[in-house]
Amino acid sequence: MTAIAFTQILLNGLALGAAYALIALGFVIVLNAAGAVNFAQGELVMAGGFVSIAVAPLIGEATALPGLLLLPLVMGLMGLMGAGFAWIAYFPVRKRHQVAVFVSTIAAGLVLQHLANALFGAAPRAGPPLISGNGLTVGALSISLQQIAVMVCAAVLISGTGLFLGRTQTGRQMRAVAQDPEMAAAIGIRPKRMITLSFALAIALAGAAGLLLSNQFFVSPNDGGLFMLKAYIAVTIGGWGRLDGAVIGALLIGIFETLVAALTSYLVAEALLYALLLIMLVFRPSGLLPERARARV
Amino acid sequence: MSDPRSRLALGVAAIALALYALFFAGDYALHVLTRAGIYAIAAIGYQLIFGRLGALSLAQGCFFGLGAYAAGLGALELGLGFPLTLAAGVLLPSLLAALIAIPVLRLASHYFALATLGIAQLALLVATNWTDVTGGANGLYGVPPIETGTLSFGHGLPLTLLVWACVGLALTVSHRMTAGQRGLKVETLREAPLAAAALGIDGSAIRFRFFVASAALGGLAGALQAHAVGVVSPDVLQFHVLVLILAMTVIGGRASPLGAVLGALLLVHLPEWFRDFADYYLVVYGAALLAAIIFLPRGLAGLFGKSEMPPVETADAEAPRDPAPHTLSVETVSKRFGGVTALDSVSLTLAPGEILGLIGPNGSGKTTLVNLLSGIDKPDGGRILLGDADITGKPPEYIARSGLCRSFQHPQIAPDLTVLESVEAVTAEGESAAARVTEAGLSDRANENAGTLPPAALKHLEIARALAAGASVLALDEPAAGMNEVERANLAALLKRLADAGHGILLIDHAMDFLLPLADRVICLSAGRVVAEGTPADVARDPAAINAYFGESPL
Amino acid sequence: MFLKSAAVALTALLATSLTAKAETIPVLVPITGFLSLEGTSQRNGAVLAIERYGKDLGLDAEVTDTGTSPEGAVTALRRALEDKPSAAVASMLGTQMLAMLPIAGRAGVPLLTVSGTAKITEIGIPWVFRFFPGDSVVKVAQARYAIEELGAKRPALLHQTTAYGQSGAEHLRRIMRELGAPLVFEEAIDISVKDMLPALTRMQEAKPDLILLHLHSGSTALVIRQARDQNIALPILAGSAMHQPTTAALLEPKQLAGVCAESASSPISEPEGQVEDFTAEYRARFGTEPDAFALAQYDGVSMLIAAKNAGARTAAEVRDWLASNSYDGLAMTYKSDGKGNMAHDAVVVCYDGKSAVPVIKRRYENVSGVK
Incomplete structure (x- = not known):
């Protein structure tokens, strides 16, 4: 492989990993807030893609930054959907065994998947580009503007989420509820409100990932499972419950699958990913980084 | 069933x-x-x-x-x-x-x-x-x-x-x-x-x-x-096969095989019933699944009510057999966690029929010692003997079967089992669980769910289970915590009876007014070391022991 | 007097209710799962034909989703057989057909499908009628066009890991070798793969002069788009997914320059005549563009209705008629080869880089073997 090809592939892997990172980040935020796995996270990414397509006509083709302008709107709508999701699929089963949440979110995911199939049809659809225009060519390296925009957007959203959770009053309250809901309630934080907010944030991030992926990689109703799987693996290798670990895990997976597929084949890359995962679990039974989560599934 | x-x-x-x-x-x-x-x-x-x-x-x-x-x-x-x-x-x-x-x-x-x-x-x-x-x-x-x-x-x-x-x-x-x-x-x-x-x-x-x-x-x-x-x-x-089976199990009821059958019948028939919704039939199916999880907390099996075990009479229980007595010997045992030394060359012996009090401030290594004795953690150095058998670093179930059982600071119980069932779970064949329940003073509560017991009764349950499992040596981690005077007196009487029957008891507690009158000997740990050892009266006066409690007399 | 008129009225009532609901034709196709795009076309084609020609006969379509599992297809078929239909439209997914065929054979009900999987007509159950050319037809067309028209000597193949992808790849591998231009590169791509760059990078190292695709819609568009983004200007000869208007809609016309595809037909490419009428009607009814799967299933059901008009009533009569007659459909003339393969023609369409509507470049008629 030439150095140019290698760089190109690394860029692709990073861009894919960045989108996975948004998904994994949302997954961990819900995990920490609710102490439960949201198995519909992948379907919510898909839903984000379709929401972007549905609202794209609002902006029109004329502008130079269709996707970027849509991003806040899509995230806002998906945030609302997230709050609704929490009230439908999480709060009713909150007091039960965590597996109940696991299954209730699977059911909600099924509804989303088949609703998308019924409403938008089975055909894959292309979402709005973040930036219009194709790309630039530097020597033999062709850099897609989309790719750069995806990476920049993801980086901004991830650091924004980090700052929000770490530096703002609301963010701290959300983390306090995640650590100990009873203690948080005792000092006057309302856990339900904070948990709803966590779902909204997590699902807004999933929606953002949906928009980011929808132009380059299209979106179809059956995409959810793939994203869920990648996020699950990322969160586990990154240390269950760690925000930073989820991002690192997702980037690693993105680069790994692209690079190994470029060196061998997709089959080998996928098989190797699972094999390495199993080997890691044998030798480091609790992930690469130490875990931080309060609760487990 | x-x-x-x-x-x-x-x-x-x-x-x-x-x-x-x-x-x-x-x-x-x-x-x-x-x-x-x-x-x-x-x-x-x-x-x-x-x-x-x-x-x-x-x-x-x-x-x-x-x-x-x-x-x-x-x-x-x-x-x-x-x-x-x-x-x-x-x-x-x-x-x-x-x-x-x-x-x-x-x-x-x-x-x-x-x-x-x-x-x-x-x-x-x-x-x-x-x-x-x-x-x-x-x-x-x-x-x-x-x-x-x-x-x-x-x-x-x-x-x-x-x-x-x-x-x-x-x-x-x-x-x-x-x-x-x-x-x-x-x-x-x-x-x-x-x-x-x-x-x-x-x-x-x-x-x-x-x-x-x-x-x-x-x-x-x-x-x-x-x-x-x-x-x-x-x-x-494909993953959807697992999802289907998982959903059947959850909707049927986690632990009822009949529920699993009902879950399978329901979930295989549901999409067929919903065919008339045409393009939306799987949307309706997903929604029905969600509704079933929300509105059937104990699954379909829960609709038929919890199966009740017939109450068991405990009055005519035979007197339990006493286990072969063993001496517990701990020889220069050490344990480190990362760079922190939790236990440093601790030695002690516990003879059959003896109650040995183990005191020390929080973090002095008391629970670590019990964890090592019961095999939950492995020591980094030293030996632990039960009678002549070396149980150092053996798995917990091996140690338990050798005759050393423990209780936990926070009782570890199966909340949906009754007291009798909890004990029955570990009772050896041919022995009577009811007798152990009676022995531990719980015969009134034998058919109550463990999850509904008050804290004091839970401690007794833990002791009853340990006895049923054949323990000759008991390591009890703060059994009297949170008890009132009457409950403490009951517990003290039980422990005394057990010691008289030949059990060796390692008793951890902060409540000195409970522990000192009961113990035959007392050991004081501080920062992972034994700092005082002797009769209760000796240790209570020992400056090292007093110092360990930050200058306050433990009395 | 009164009794007599009452009896007449009752008979008339019964008769109308009987003709009004003479028969329901089951349409058992995958409208959920990874094949839902193609399955939806199949459904639309069947439904349109029944609505257009079947009304007089009192025919009605009842659509049942088969999902993508053989089990789902068997369940759908069992359900349909309850009403003892004289024929059924059945899934284009080969594994589902293989599961349904023995049951249809035992029940004696012909299945009309557009599945390309070779095996379904090779297992000796004479109750299947395939109205879409199988891999042994379209892959020959694809291979011949690659070599004869595009001058390929070093073709590379990217194919899907689905049943469709694996059987097509097997055919292409063999045919290209027999035609003297063996594949220089081959990669199997899972339906969930999003990033095609790894395959394209390795493919380029093999220095191919043409890219053959045998992928479903989404993957086809992803490969073409990423190849063009990487300035890979090689000619691309894709499988039938590329001719689907929904696939072309994912790409910009200029990315489609130099892209051709095999197919059974391309309804939107025909600007006049009966196909154009079909296209207009299809658009009006379903709000989407028709593809070759829709047209093939439309033709298939039209032939079924022709059989009924010719007097075939029972399932056995329908089967015998389908097996022994030829039918001039919109896409081609259909006639069984004795095993139930009805379609023997293929087309190759190409995009000009300006329009999303391809042009039919070549028709291959009565393709058998590599000749």
């Missing part, structure tokens, strides 16, 4: 189902019923690992698919006949489960889930890409219908009956694995794994057995599916 009421329910349900199948069902209805039966078998198996042991295995769909492939390949490539194809379908997933059990079963919760998912994904990759053997994505076709001699179970009523006979078989297997004391052990293992180990329940053996059994039943279901459909494609290894 052992109580008359649920037996009756099962009987009525079975008869209703049989009448429906024999007289009212057409080809299509029979086919749907057959499918429900096939998934019921897989769900009954899944219940063993997931419902009973609480381990979220994501490999049940994989076992199902492997069973289908094994039966399909057995019939097409090896020319196996009907009973042998089912055997192949059971064997291949069981073998895989046995192979992966050791590395995988020790993983905690979600890591276990992910590992089983990884294995399932690998199996799917193999089935899709190893085209020479599996036929690739096109799969195997022409798997012959089930025939044996002149009998044909190819389709229709005969197949339905055969499949439901297999459901009966699966129910029997599940019943045998979970009835009576076995079930109580499993319940304890799921709800209180640490306590289970500390009471001598061999968790890894049970987990292994249940994991392999779940794979075997999953494989049986898959093998029947291969014959019933005639085609095996990688679709049987």
Whole structure:
């Protein structure tokens, strides 16, 4: 492989990993807030893609930054959907065994998947580009503007989420509820409100990932499972419950699958990913980084 | 299932189902019923690992698919006949489960889930890409219908009956694995794994057995599916198979095999009932699934009420036998966590019939010592002897069976078991659990659920369990915490009686007014070292002991 | 008197209710799962034909989703057989057909499909009628066009890991070798793969002069788009997914320059005549563009209705008529080869880089073997 090809592939892997990172980040935020796995996270990414397509006509083709302008709107709508999701699929089963949440979110995911199939049809659809225009060519390296925009957007959203959770009053309250809901309630934080907010944030991030992926990689109703799987693996290798670990895990997976597929084949890359995962679990039974989560599934 | 009421329910349900199948069902209805039966078998198996042991295995769909492939390949490539194809379908997933059990079963919760998912994904990759053997994505076709001699179970009523006979078989297997004391052990293992180990329940053996059994039943279901459909494609290894089985188990009720059957019947029929919603039928299906989870907290089985064990009379319980007395000797035991030394060369002995008090401020290493004694942690140096036997670094269940049991600061119990059942779970064959309950002063509460007991009674329950498990030496971690005067007096009287009967008791407590009058000797730990040792009176005056409590006299 | 008129009225009532609901034709196709795009076309084609020509006969379509599992297809078929239909439209997914065929054979009900999987007509169950040219037809067309028209000597192949992808790849591998231009590169791509760059990078190292695709819609568009983004200007000859208007809609016209595809037909490419009427009607009814799967299934059901008009009533009569007659459909003339393969023609369409509507470049008629 030439150095140019290698760089190109690394860029692709990073861009894919960045989108996975948004998904994994949302997954961990819900995990920490609710102490439960949201198995519909992948379907919510898909839903984000379709929401972007549905609202794209609002902006029109004329502008130079269709996707970027849509991003806040899509995230806002998906945030609302997230709050609704929490009230439908999480709060009713909150007091039960965590597996109940696991299954209730699977059911909600099924509804989303088949609703998308019924409403938008089975055909894959292309979402709005973040930036219009194709790309630039530097020597033999062709850099897609989309790719750069995806990476920049993801980086901004991830650091924004980090700052929000770490530096703002609301963010701290959300983390306090995640650590100990009873203690948080005792000092006057309302856990339900904070948990709803966590779902909204997590699902807004999933929606953002949906928009980011929808132009380059299209979106179809059956995409959810793939994203869920990648996020699950990322969160586990990154240390269950760690925000930073989820991002690192997702980037690693993105680069790994692209690079190994470029060196061998997709089959080998996928098989190797699972094999390495199993080997890691044998030798480091609790992930690469130490875990931080309060609760487990 | 052992109580008359649920037996009756099962009987009525079975008869209703049989009448429906024999007289009212057409080809299509029979086919749907057959499918429900096939998934019921897989769900009954899944219940063993997931419902009973609480381990979220994501490999049940994989076992199902492997069973289908094994039966399909057995019939097409090896020319196996009907009973042998089912055997192949059971064997291949069981073998895989046995192979992966050791590395995988020790993983905690979600890591276990992910590992089983990884294995399932690998199996799917193999089935899709190893085209020479599996036929690739096109799969195997022409798997012959089930025939044996002149009998044909190819389709229709005969197949339905055969499949439901297999459901009966699966129910029997599940019943045998979970009835009576076995079930109580499993319940304890799921709800209180640490306590289970500390009471001598061999968790890894049970987990292994249940994991392999779940794979075997999953494989049986898959093998029947291969014959019933005639085609095996990688679709049987897809994640949606697991999701279906998981949903059946949850909606049916986690621990009730009857629930699993109901769950399978419901979830296989639901999409068929919703066909009229056309493009939206799976949306409605998902919504119904969600509603079922929300509105049926204990699953379909919960609709029939909790099966009640008949109350047990405890009055005429025989006096329990006393265990062979052992001396516990701890010789220069040390333990470090990272760079922190938790225990530094601690030695002590505890003779039969003796009560040894262990005091020290928080973080001085008391609980660490109990963890080392009971095998939950392994010492970095030193020896622990029980009688003549070296139990250093042995697994908890081995130590428990050697005669040393412990209690926990926060009682580890299975909340849905009654007091008597909790004790029964660890009672040796031929011994009376009721006698232990009486001995621990809990006969009034024998039929109450452990989860509803007040804290003091929980401590007594832990002691009763330890006695039932055959403990000659008891290590009790703060048993009197949170007790009032009366409760303390009761506990003190119990411990005195046990010591008189020859038990050695290591008693940790902060309440000196409880501990000092009771103990024959006292040891004071500070920062992982023994700083004072002697009679209660001596230690109470010992400057090192006083100093350990930051200058305050422990009195 | 009164009794007599009442009896007449009752008979008339019964007769109308009988003709009004003479027969329901089951349409058992995958409208959920990874094949839902193609399955939806199949459904639409069947439904349109029944609505257009079947009304007089009192025919009605009842659509049942088969999902993507053989089990789902068997369940759908069992359900349909309850009403003892004289024929059924059945899934284009090969594994589902293989599961349904023995049951249909036992029940004696012909299945009309557009599945390309070779095996379904090779297992000796004479109750299947395939109205879409199989891989042994379209892959020959694809291979011949690659070599004869595009001058390929070093073709590379990217194919899906699905049943469709694996059987097509097997055919292409063999045919290209027989035609003297063996594949220089081959990669199997899972339906969930999003990033095609790894495959394209390795493919370029093999220095191919043409890219053959045998992928479903989404993957086809992803490969073409990423190849063009990487300035890979090689000619691309894709499988039938590329001719689907929904696939072209994912790409910009200029990315489609130099892209051709095999197919059974391309309804939107025909600007006049009966196909154009079909296209207009299809658009009006379903709000989407028709593809070859829709047209093939439309033709298939039209032939079924022709059989009924010719007097075939029972399932056995329908089968015999389908097996022994030829039918001039919109896409081609259909006639069984004795095994139930009805379609023997293929087309190759190409995009000009300006329009999303391809042009039919070549028709291959009565293709058999590599000749």
